[in-house]
Amino acid sequence: MARRIVKKIGKKMKKSMAKKWVKDYQKANPKAELNGYLYGKDILETLCNYPGSEGIWIFKGLNDEKKECLVLFPADADGNILDRKMKSLGAAVSELRDGDDDDPANNGDPCPPKCPGGFG
Template structure:
């Protein structure tokens, strides 16, 4: 990955343009999962891992063939954090999180749980 400050990757965008992009995707992919909702508990837990500078979002397929979004903490170089790189277990233990080197899943998919205002 290109060496840059991982914490600064991404930027805010115009809300109307964002909604246009989402609606276009939904129109062109009517049977696809539109998005996922994750709570701040799991986002903050991942961000609290020692050395976490960002979060990777990967699509995956579970045992039932359902598309899922998997979140992995990333280090300063954009690599996925794991036990061989940083002490994720120690950071998670401080926050009372079992399985501290685990990525995150189990967000709510849309559909069926979709926001009304997009």
């Protein structure tokens, strides 16, 4: 099996198809507490500019209030989570330690209540 190039994972799609997929999900899950999150350019660029970053892992998590959230980590060319403090770049999420500039990201604006027109 050929090795995937992490920085090339994902692709653009037609706007009409993207809107359809979101609407289909919302119809199938009318009681869903959240439909999406908004993250700013600054935090995304910070993760993308992390030394060795070729992508971003996005995991579902539960915050301290036990509400669903997303947690973002920079990933290396092999898809491993990056953390300068770890000896192994492939270390498990449970081994991440708190620090300064290389912490994971969260705190996106949830939808609802902060939804773009037609997506709430």
